[in-house]
C-alpha cells in the first residue's frame with residue numbers, strides 16, 4: 001500500500017525560532033526522501049538517505065537542546081529522551097535495511113517517520129515555543 005507521506009509545511013508548525021523552523025523543514029524534506037526511496041524499494045538509497053536523516057537529526061537535536069537550555073525550558077531531560085529514542089528507532093530501521101529486511105520494515109518506517117515528525121513538532125517542540 002503506497003500511502004502518501006508528503007506533509008506540507010504549515011504556520012501551525014512554527015516554534016517561534018526561524019532557524020529551528022528551517023531545520024524542521026529540512027527534516028521533513030529528508031524524511032520524504034527516505035519515503036520515496038523506500039517506495040521504490042531502492043535499498044541502497046534508503047540506507048544512504050537514512051544515514052543523512054540520522055546525521056541531520058543529531059545536528060538539529062543539539063541545536064534545539066542548546067536553545068532549550070538558553071530558554072531555561074524545564075522539561076529538557078524528558079525532551080532529550082524523546083530525541084534519543086527517535087535516533088535509536090531510526091538506527092534500528094537502518095540496521096534492518098542493511099540486513100535486507102525491507103519488506104515489512106518499509107511501511108512501518110514510513111508510517112513512523114511521518115507521524116513522528118508531525119506529533120513531535122506539534123506536541124513536544126511546541127512546549128518550548130510557548131514556554
Ligand SMILES: [Fe+2]
Nearest residue numbers: 064120124125
Ligand atoms: Fe524536539
Ligand SMILES: [Fe+2]
Nearest residue numbers: 024060064125
Ligand atoms: Fe525539533
